[in-house]
Amino acid sequence: MAHDTHNETCICPVKGIIDLISKKWALLIVNALGNHGTLRFMELSEELNGISPKSLSDTLKSLHAEGLVVRRSFPSIPPRVEYSLTDEGLEFRNVILPILRWASRRNGARHHS
Amino acid sequence: MAHDTHNETCICPVKGIIDLISKKWALLIVNALGNHGTLRFMELSEELNGISPKSLSDTLKSLHAEGLVVRRSFPSIPPRVEYSLTDEGLEFRNVILPILRWASRRNGARHHS
DNA sequence: CCGAATCCTGGACGATACTG
């Protein structure tokens, strides 16, 4: 047993999202998809500098499971898989944008060597 | 390789905050402090259902290191230590509030059937 | 070439006991 097997009680409305937010790349993925509308796996890989394929894949699955991201695969050769935000994903993006903006302005400001 | 294992270049303005956000309890602590203004260690403990002293202590240190939380200790017996948000902490709280609200409304909604 | 599946490790998190 361990972490949160049964914790559906108190603060749990936000728990799913906290778990998501806690993923290192989730916000940046959502933001990237928000910026570009639709991106392929590789494009996301390049957009998010330094992410490993597994992390990207995992995070995309989580985002998909939460209903924030759509995955569309085209049976072509070479295969083509496109990711984009659902309506909820767009809402989510709107609520996280202030954070990203605030964070970058803040760090930009203190960026003094 | 061995070149830029540490991609401190592009998305890094937000990295510190992402690390913070990634902490399981950080948002809830900030929110609690925002709601109550000032809380003691024990009060936070009770407010955040199920957090361990170590996690609380760790997260408070991170928040303090990021300049979002103030720690004031009174040399009384028994000891009294109060935590509250800095100005930046308040700003931070303002940008995370939409997330928490959105998350709880969203989950509240889908818990409905 | 695109993307998923496997393996492994660091560190986050929890439980408990203990000190000033």
Place this chain on the structure above:
DNA sequence: CAGTATCGTCCAGGATTCGG
């Protein structure tokens, strides 16, 4: 009361390999 010390567990995430 306010933490620290210690120990153990678990999982995110990086490196790598595999399938198509």
